[in-house]
Amino acid sequence: MKVTFVSVKPVRSTRFTRLRGYASVELMGEFKIIKLRIIEKSDGRLYVVYPSIPESVYCDICGGKRFPKDRYCPSCGVECTIDMPKTQYREIAFPISGELNRKINVAVVREYNKIVAQERKNGTTHQNKG
Numbered sequence: 001m002k003v004t005f006v007s008v009k010p011v012r013s014t015r016f017t018r019l020r021g022y023a024s025v026e027l028m029g030e031f032k033i034i035k036l037r038i039i040e041k042s043d044g045r046l047y048v049v050y051p052s053i054p055e056s057v058y059c060d061i062c063g064g065k066r067f068p069k070d071r072y073c074p075s076c077g078v079e080c081t082i083d084m085p086k087t088q089y090r091e092i093a094f095p096i097s098g099e100l101n102r103k104i105n106v107a108v109v110r111e112y113n114k115i116v117a118q119e120r121k122n123g124t125t126h127q128n129k130g
């Protein structure tokens, strides 16, 4: 499978976050994934993290679905008093093969480096788009 299009939006680097940008990719011109995150490892290398959502937990009173950060149950309205585990995130779209994972990483990091180099050359700095 080929990566046929890559779009990257760098974000302003800070020492508080390892997030360096967002990306979207198209595969074979037929499938698009948005909101990939570009993360800098402690050794300075960049890698791609696939879109994820927080995993649900369930209310002890009504069994309704809620997120760990909810202070009140969205189903029954009871205050959530039991300490919940830290929010766990689950990837919702990701390559199954290591080969495609490598292709996506190479394409995204190449585009990121190209844009950042252009911005440096032009004397512009990238904006933090959140």
Ligand SMILES: [Zn+2]
Binding pocket: 059, 060, 061, 062, 063, 064, 073, 074, 075, 076, 077, 078
């Ligand atoms: Zn409830």
